[in-house]
Amino acid sequence: MTANVCEADSTVFCARLNEVSKLFGSFAALRQVTVDLEPGRCYVLLGENGAGKSTLLRVLAGLLRPSFGTVKVFGDNAPQDARARIGYMSHAPMLYDELTAQENLRYFASLYPGRPCLAPAEALKQVGLDPALTRTLGQYSQGMRQRTSLARVLLPVPELLLLDEPFSNMDVESARQMVELLAGFRQSNRTIVITTHQREMAAPIADWVLTLHAGRVASFEPGSPIR
Amino acid sequence: MLHALWTHLVKDLRIEWRSREAVNSMLFFALLVVVLFSLAFDPRGAFSREIAGGVLCVATMFASVSALNQAWAREIRHQVLDAQRMAPTPGAELFLAKVLANFLFVSVVQLLLAPVFLVFYNLHVEGQAWQLALVLPLGTWALVANGTFFAALSIRSRNRELLLPLILFPIFMPALLAMVLATTSILTGDSDPTLWIKLLLGYDIIFTTVCLLLFDVVLNAE
Secondary structure: OOOOOOOOOOOOOOEEEEEEEEEEOOEEEEEEEEEEEOOOOEEEEEOOOOOOHHHHHHHHHOOOOOOEEEEEEOOOEOHHHOHHHEEEEOOOOOOOOOOEHHHHHHHHHOOOOOOOOOOHHHHHHHOOOOOOOOOEHHHOOHHHHHHHHHHHHHOOOOOEEEEEOOOOOOOHHHHHHHHHHHHHHHHOOOEEEEEOOOHHHHHHHOOEEEEEEOOEEEEEEEOOOOO | OHHHHHHHHHHHHHHHHHHOHHHHHHHHHHHHHHHHHHHHOOOOHHHHHHHHHHHHHHHHHHHHHHHHHHOOHHHHHOOHHHHHHHOOOOHHHHHHHHHHHHHHHHHHHHHHHHHHHHHHOOOOOOOOHHHHHHHHHHHHHHHHHHHHHHHHHOOOOOOHHHHHHHHHHHHHHHHHHHHHHHHHHHHHOOOOOHHHHHHHHHHHHHHHHHHHHHHHHHHOOO
16 A cells, blocks of 8 residues: 655655665565655654554665665655755664763764754754753753754754654653644744654644554555644 | 864764773773783793783784774664764764774773883883884774774674674784784894884775775665
8 A cells, every 4th residue: 555645746745755665684664665755744653563664764864775666855866865954863862871962962063064053052942951951961861862862853954854753751741842843843844754652742743644554554644733 | 074083083082081981991901911911921031022012912902802892882872873874974084083083092001001011021122112103003003993894894793792803803913913023023123123014004004995995885784
């Protein structure tokens, strides 16, 4: 089964997956997934553990190459050639425990030469963290790490934001603040893809809800976002 | 190019300054090897000068493996390597910064080890001592450049701590031989170490170039 939101050939897509399959040995994590992602939309990926959600995000991020099929982002680019325009947040914080939040963000910002990045302090404020904190990340709670991780992703102001379980380890209030932040992000014509088990958390910004089952697209339905 | 390299290097040095994991583990291991060898052999007179080069190089080599095994551990622990792969900077800079950082860590250990070594082995350099300032950095570079590369190659392996020495030591053998023979030549003053120094230089240039060229492939391997 495929899902396609393309209404006209002239539609400009943020990303297009065409018949994408990903094999790990003999195990198929994704099976012939076809999805088009429009700019300025938020897509929520649902599915049980092992359904292929994280693999799909990693394929979109260019961290995994599809075994079969094609992935194109921002026109005709392979994700590997447009990584600077893609922000990817995984389960793990992708940050160094031994550095402070500001040091981590300064480090990652300097890896994007020529791309206008947010100031680390500004990114931390956006996710509701105090930039003046001098504790190293190893001394942060899981929720604070998660928010710092989001700040890292937001630094280079990506056009496609891929978030793997962003609400895990977060209290309800912090998750609500994150959703508000992402809503603002979406309104600036940027695309968001979120995987989550907490559908109700992402519901206010979900334009489309895509459900994966055993690596296949089981359903692709419009959401009911609050605009 | 230098900007990203510097960024990676400063980050590695800052993390090591705070944790001191690599230097501490290497230092204690190397000290142990030096002391054990001094107990196993009679470290006096000409004989100590003949074996000292080998002991120093082997102590450095085994001690370095503990640090090299950890070289990419921090990047793997919280998937930081994926964030680095997403950044639009070439992997070669990340590799070179890591090699430089490891080179500095091993050199610090060698500097701290030197006085202990001189005392335990009762050494007097018979040859030209300044040549040690060429041999040791060149040999260390050969070890850490290859070690950092093969540590990256084995990070996704379950048995990476065993795999690294198994791959690294055979490849490092020519450099180890040149390093030991050059050091022994300098300590005993019996022969000219120039040939071995040239061999080390050639080895470093070839292997560093190959590692730099192949690192992106290793970094993006699935």
